[in-house]
Amino acid sequence: MADWSPTAYLRYTDERSRPFGELLARVRRVPSTVVDLGCGPGHLTAVLRERWPGASVVGLDASPAMIERARATDPGGTYVLGDLRDHADGRSGVDDADLVVSNATLQWVPGHLELLPRLADRARRTFAFSVPGNHDAPSHVLLREVASRPPFADVVGPVERRATADPAEYLDVLARSGWTVDAWETTYVHVLDGEDPVLRWVSATGAQPVLHALDAHDREHGTGLRARFDAEYGAALREAYPRRAYGTPFAFRRVFAVATRETDARGT
Template identity: 50%
Template sequence: MPQWDPGHYLRYSDERSRPFFDLTARIGAEQPRTVVDLGCGPGQLTATLVERWPSAQVTGFDSSEPMIDAARRYEGPRLRFVHQDVHDFAPDEPVDVIISNAMLQWVDDHREVLPRLVEALAPGGWLAFQVPGNQTSPSHVLLHELGQDPRFAQWTGAINRRIMPPAAEYLTQLSQLGLETDAWETTYLHVLPGDDPVYDWVAGTGARPYLQALPDAEREIFVREYKERVRAAYPRQDFGTVLGFRRIFAVGRRP
């Protein structure tokens, strides 16, 4: 797993939060007792779940200590945060709502994790997750191509591209696991300000494994060349730079 920087991640918090609210808007739970957010990150979105469900006990889990440390400022009587990997998630009792926003793509066997999450649901419980589907967009293709360059490949050549399946495959899997499932895809057109906004965005998420793998001298060269390629692929316009970002959603209810 990458080492996360909560401050960098939150630079585009408004844009990153839109899929979370689009996802949770499709959850039909009215008065859940227990709500879990797997991969809660810095916690600001998890905190909104306390307002959404006033009678629920909400718990956010994340495998990153810096993210959990940042999230704990939101803790209260009905909200707590736990440093734990999704593979170790084993609730003491069935859960009414399980949410995972942009976390499962970092789990190598994430399709194998889904049956365990379904089993953790209470009758009538909801599972909702969202994963980025932009691994074949220019931002990530250019990142992968540069990572395969002989100058960098000894450090970055084996990094998993983590290409996610289409929504239809999640629909089939969750339906076969017994959930009444809704799945869809959305491409957001984020208008970003600044000189290198697409690099700044990717550096906070998808590029972190590459940047962390490289020694300092090689990282400087890598970043310079990646910025040049990204600027050409996403030209700045008078109103900003447009980043098209496809995301894949699935929401299922256990009968």
């Protein structure tokens, strides 16, 4: 997939950041070292430093554009280009930390359930993450439906349902001897402003693989599939998420888990 757009992702910074605050509120032990997996443009890595000013914080992301943006806008931070799967195996070049945290990243990693215990092992005290739980919401159902129509289907192929697990499933995977796990879910109802706000929201995240494929086809063949897709998908989203006098309500489910070692990995 082509690289991410930091500008598009940051369009709804406040709404996208709320779950991170809820996640951090459940981290009970003050860390001295933190790794932020999938740090994106660094706006939340900076939040980690503000919350624990005495901690050494490193942001890790596989997107060159995101790391470049993070380094430019947060020059006081430390940002490393790398894959969290390598970090799970101790090959990212980033040391283990008291706290390993990840926000809205693991849903992009195939087989992330099997990866979780290894990621937790990289945390000396706490492993905490949140993932979207909205892959059966109208926004994503309609994405798959519109993308399956001709002429889009021949370009993008089948659109994967990037399923995440329920809290109980994450509890079952992470609850091992020596660990306690807190798992829960929250549904936020964001009020979005402007024209086609749900289209803009999804276009910056879940729809990225589809849109990148259409853009590449348009560049190569001189077609206008991206504009046609935006029109059809946008119309479907406006029907599913009607605008009110106060804005467009957009329900967004998030799933969280915080796994804490009963004894620090260093034996303290």
